[in-house]
Amino acid sequence: MQKDRFLALDLNLLRTFWVLSQELNTSRAARRLQVSQPAVSRSLGRLREHFNDELFVKTQNGLQPTAKGELLSQGLPPLMAELADYINHYNEFEISKVSGRLVLAMHPFLSLSIGRRLFQKIHQHAPLLQVEIVSWSNSTSEKIKNDEVNIGLNYYPMKVSKEVYQQPIGQDTNVFYVRRDHPLKVAQLALDDINHYDLVSLIINGWNEHQSKAEALAQQLGVRANVVFRTDMPKLALDTLVNSDMLMPGSSLLQDLCKDDFRTIAMPPEVPVIDTEFALFYHYRYRKSPYYQFIVDLIQQEFRQLQQDISRSNTSRD
Numbered sequence: 078m079q080k081d082r083f084l085a086l087d088l089n090l091l092r093t094f095w096v097l098s099q100e101l102n103t104s105r106a107a108r109r110l111q112v113s114q115p116a117v118s119r120s121l122g123r124l125r126e127h128f129n130d131e132l133f134v135k136t137q138n139g140l141q142p143t144a145k146g147e148l149l150s151q152g153l154p155p156l157m158a159e160l161a162d163y164i165n166h167y168n169e170f171e172i173s174k175v176s177g178r179l180v181l182a183m184h185p186f187l188s189l190s191i192g193r194r195l196f197q198k199i200h201q202h203a204p205l206l207q208v209e210i211v212s213w214s215n216s217t218s219e220k221i222k223n224d225e226v227n228i229g230l231n232y233y234p235m236k237v238s239k240e241v242y243q244q245p246i247g248q249d250t251n252v253f254y255v256r257r258d259h260p261l262k263v264a265q266l267a268l269d270d271i272n273h274y275d276l277v278s279l280i281i282n283g284w285n286e287h288q289s290k291a292e293a294l295a296q297q298l299g300v301r302a303n304v305v306f307r308t309d310m311p312k313l314a315l316d317t318l319v320n321s322d323m324l325m326p327g328s329s330l331l332q333d334l335c336k337d338d339f340r341t342i343a344m345p346p347e348v349p350v351i352d353t354e355f356a357l358f359y360h361y362r363y364r365k366s367p368y369y370q371f372i373v374d375l376i377q378q379e380f381r382q383l384q385q386d387i388s389r390s391n392t393s394r395d
Contacts (some may be wrong), residue, residue, distance in 0.1 A: 082127070085127070085228060086127055087104055087123070088119050088194050090124050090127070091118060091121075091125055091153065091157065092110065092157070092209070093106070093120040093121065093124070094121075094132070094152060095154055095157045096109050096110055096151065097117070097133060097140065098142065098149070098154065099151040099154070100152070101110065101133070101138075101139040101140040101141070101142075102139045102140060102149070102255075103117045103118055103121070103140070103171065108140055108300070109130060110275055113149045113209075119202045121320065123200070124370055128145060129150070130143055130145040130146065131143050131146070132144055132145065132146035132149070133303075136219065136270075140203070147220070152381065154176065159362070169205075170367040170371075172203050172368070172371050173202065173203060173204065173205075174205065175203050175205060175206055175368060176205040176208065177207070178206075178207045178208075178209060178225055178285065179203075179206050179207070179228075179372065180209045180211065180225065180226045180227050180228075181208070181210050181211070181226070181227065181229070181230065182211050182212065182213045182214070182215055182217045182220070182221075182228075182229040182230070182231075182284050183210060183211070183212065183229070183230045184230055184231045184281060184328075184355070185212055185213075185279055185281060185310075185333050186279070186311065186327055186328040186329075187209065187230050187231075187330065187355065188212065188301075188311070189311050189324060189331060189334060189381050190328075190330045190331050190333070190334050190383060191330070191379055191380065192210050192311075193378050194379055195210075195375070195376060195384075196208050196210065198331050198375055198378075198379055199372065199375060200283050202375070203372075211226070212282070212309065213229060213230075213231050213281065213282060215283045216280045217229050217237075217239035217358075218235075218238050218241055218280075219238070221238075221241050221358060221359060222238050222240050222241065222290045222360060223359055224360070225308050225361065227356065227369070227372070228357055228359045228369070228373070228376070229241075229357070229358035229359070229388050230246075230355060230356075230357055230358070230374060230376065231281075231355065231358065232249075232281075232333050232354065232355060232356070232358065233245050233339055233355060234355030234356070234364045235356075235358065237358060240361055240363070241354045241358050241359070241360060242358070242359055242360065242361045242362060242364055243357075243358055244356055244357045244358075244365075244373070245354050245355070245356045246355055246356060246357055246376065246380050247354070247355055247377075247380050247381065248353055248354055248355075248385060249329060249330060249353050249354065250296075250328075250353060250354055251326060251327070251329070251331040251344055251348075251353065252326070252327065252328075252329050252332065252341040252342065252343060252344065253266055253324045253325065253326055253327075253329065253341065253342045253343075253344065254315075254318060254324070254325045254326075254327055254331070254332075254335065254340070254341060254342075255322075255324055255325075255340055255341075255342060256318060256320075256321070256322075256338065256339060256340075257337075257338055257339060257340050258338065258343065259322060259323060261274075261342065261344060264342065264343060265342065265343040265344070265345065265346070266271045266324075266342045266343065266344060266345050267345060268284075268298060268345040268347050268348075269300070269301055270345075271295060271301070271324070271345070272300055272301050272321060274322060274324050275303050275304075275305040275306075275321075275322075275323045275324075276302055276304045276305065276306075276308070276323060276325065277304075277305075277307075277317055277318050277323050277325040277326050277327070278307045278314075278319075278325070278326070279307075279308065279309070279314050279327060280294075280307050280308060280309040280395045281309070282309065292304055294348065298347055299346070305323070306323070308392065310329070311331075315335065315338075315339070316391060318339070319338050319339065324342075326344075329341065329387065330383060330384070332387060332390075333383075333386055333387045333390050336390065341353075351391045355380070357374070357376060357377075
């Protein structure tokens with residue numbers, strides 16, 4: 078069985094390496110660590126033995142990292158800084174004092190249905206925070222890995238990096254949207270109806286950019302799905318729909334927002350239930366972060382509130 082190099086390492090040595098990579102001088106590193114210079118040298122010796130590399134070599138100007146030392150110097154400090162920040166401040170977290178940028182990448186339907194109310198809720202608790210809401214794209218997973226996007230909201234599961242944590246937050250139902258005075262006056266669409274009406278499809282990057290799900294599903298069921306218009310802009314899709322007899326498949330979470338201009342029609346009974354769960358996506362390393370968990374909890378609360386509002390609205394119409 079292969080030896081676990083991490084478990085075999087004294088983590089105190091990583092503090093020494095971290096400070097050495099910054100100071101590049103054993104005497105200055107010793108003063109920062111509040112130990113003797115020989116103690117730092119002994120720790121460096123143990124690090125060299127563990128990594129089977131010199132890590133740092135002496136020059137006229139101090140220490141210079143080797144290739145492996147440089148690699149560790151680039152990767153380790155951000156992790157150590159994050160750990161230090163957590164240990165130093167985990168009991169001092171106050172959301173009202175958090176500043177900087179919070180970038181949320183959303184499924185287009187979610188940005189329409191929950192984006193505004195979510196921003197208002199976050200701003201109420203964290204007035205110093207700048208909130209950015211962008212559309213989910215093909216690069217969102219990579220941006221979450223690189224901290225360019227903090228949290229994503231989209232269908233679950235998605236094909237994303239293994240470093241990206243997927244946390245389901247609630248169910249969704251797919252429906253068809255039509256303009257309020259559309260000639261179809263039914264509660265549930267018949268499969269043959271799809272043959273007689275053109276479709277509008279919303280493009281969701283990373284999910285259906287190559288072919289709409291409606292087209293793929295219709296082919297499986299042996300009916301013609303004539304998608305005549307596709308866009309990644311929800312407002313443009315709805316503007317097109319309200320001035321035509323077309324149908325648009327989409328998330329039921331949008332129906333309360335669209336109730337004045339549109340009606341919803343249930344999917345044909347032959348259509349299987351697919352992609353009916355939404356999730357949050359963020360880097361694994363932030364699963365225990367008080368800041369991230371506060372934002373995650375806010376999003377979950379607003380998602381549940383949206384579902385309750387839609388349920389009450391549907392009940393009152395019935």
